[in-house]
Amino acid sequence: MARKLKKVQSKSQGKLSRKDKLKMINKLAGNDVAHDLTQENPTDVYDWIPTSSTWLDAIVCRGKSAGIPVGRITEIAGLTGTGKSYMAAQISGNAQRMGYNVYYFDSESAISSDFLEKCGCIIDEPGATEGDFVYVQAQNVEFVLETIEAILASGEENNLFVWDSLALTPAIADLESDFNPQSTMAVKPRILSKGLAKLLQPISNSNSALLVLNQLKDNITRSPAEAMTTPYFTPGGKALIYSYSLRIWLTGRKAKASFVYDDKGYRVGSEVKCKLEKSRFGTHGRTCNFKILWGDEVGIQDEESWFDAISPSECISSSGAWFTLARNGYEKRFQKSKFAGMARDDPEFRKHILEIIDEEVIMKFDKRLGEASQYYDAEEKS
Numbered sequence: 001m002a003r004k005l006k007k008v009q010s011k012s013q014g015k016l017s018r019k020d021k022l023k024m025i026n027k028l029a030g031n032d033v034a035h036d037l038t039q040e041n042p043t044d045v046y047d048w049i050p051t052s053s054t055w056l057d058a059i060v061c062r063g064k065s066a067g068i069p070v071g072r073i074t075e076i077a078g079l080t081g082t083g084k085s086y087m088a089a090q091i092s093g094n095a096q097r098m099g100y101n102v103y104y105f106d107s108e109s110a111i112s113s114d115f116l117e118k119c120g121c122i123i124d125e126p127g128a129t130e131g132d133f134v135y136v137q138a139q140n141v142e143f144v145l146e147t148i149e150a151i152l153a154s155g156e157e158n159n160l161f162v163w164d165s166l167a168l169t170p171a172i173a174d175l176e177s178d179f180n181p182q183s184t185m186a187v188k189p190r191i192l193s194k195g196l197a198k199l200l201q202p203i204s205n206s207n208s209a210l211l212v213l214n215q216l217k218d219n220i221t222r223s224p225a226e227a228m229t230t231p232y233f234t235p236g237g238k239a240l241i242y243s244y245s246l247r248i249w250l251t252g253r254k255a256k257a258s259f260v261y262d263d264k265g266y267r268v269g270s271e272v273k274c275k276l277e278k279s280r281f282g283t284h285g286r287t288c289n290f291k292i293l294w295g296d297e298v299g300i301q302d303e304e305s306w307f308d309a310i311s312p313s314e315c316i317s318s319s320g321a322w323f324t325l326a327r328n329g330y331e332k333r334f335q336k337s338k339f340a341g342m343a344r345d346d347p348e349f350r351k352h353i354l355e356i357i358d359e360e361v362i363m364k365f366d367k368r369l370g371e372a373s374q375y376y377d378a379e380e381k382s
Contacts (some may be wrong), residue, residue, distance in 0.1 A: 062282035078250030093120025123249035124157035189237025247278035268295030
C-alpha cells in the first residue's frame, strides 16, 4: 500500500506583499508596468478634452460628461463635408487651454492658420497655462508614427496628437511605387497595425491622446443584408479598430433643413449626425446631432442642439408655438426659435437647461430609465 507523502512547507517560504510584487515586476520590465489599481493607474481615464458639443460630450461615457479620452486613441471618421477637420481644430483649441501641447499632422496641407485661429487654436506663443501648437506636414505614415514615438520617448507629457487624415497619408512604398494600386496592396494597413500597437502604452503612460481623422467610404458588397447593416467602412485595415477606445462616425443630411443660412440665404453651416460606432465607456451606438458653422464664423452651434437633447424631458411642455420650462419652482416660456439665444444670454435659464441635459442624457441612460430608443435613435427633426 502506497504511503501518502506529507507536503513539507519551508519555514522560510512566505508571501510577498503587493508592494514587493509590483517592485519585482517593474524591476524586471525596466519601467513601471505593474500598478496598484486602487491608486492612480493607466487603466483609468482621468481627463477628457471637450469636443465643443455639450450633447456629444454627454453621450461619450456613462454617468458623466466627457469628451475625447486622454490616454487613449480616438477615431473621428466621416463622409465628405461632415466637419471632421472642424471638430479636430475645436478639440485642439480646447486641449491647448487645458495645458496640452498639440501636434497637428496634416496630410492634405489644406488647413489654414486663419481657420485654426477661428476655431480657438493658439498658434502664437502660448501663455503660461496654455499648450503649444505645432503644425507638421504628414509626409508618410511611417514618418507620422516615428515622430509621435520620438516625442513620447523624449519624456514630454500632456500631448494631443491629431492626424488629419489617415486615409490620405501615403506609405513610403506608395510614394516610391507606380500608380497601380495592386503594387502596394495592404502595405499601409500592415504598417498601421504594427505602429499603433507600439504607441498604445506610451500614449497612456504619458497622459497623451491620439485623435485620428478618417474617411467613411461606401461598403460595396453583393450582400443586401450587409449593405443595410454595414453601409460604410474606414480605410487603414481592420486591425486599427482594436486600438481605438472611441470611434465617432459623422454623417450628414441632404435635406434643405440640414443647412444653416445667413440673413441673405447663403449657406454658412450644415447639420452633422454623430454615432458612437465603438465605445469602451459603455455607450456604444448612442447618437446625437448638431450644426457646424463654416462660413465667416467657424464652430459648433452648441446651444442650438440642446433643445433636441432635452425634448423628452417632462420639464418641457408645449402649447402651440410656445414651450414652457418648469423645474424646481422655476418657470420660463419661450419659442423654439429663441431657445438658443436664451440659453446663451440668460444665466438662470442656461443653468436649468444644463441640469436637464445632465438628468436626461447622462443620468437616465446610466440608470436605464425611459425607452432605449430615445438614446440610440437619431431622429431627423426639422
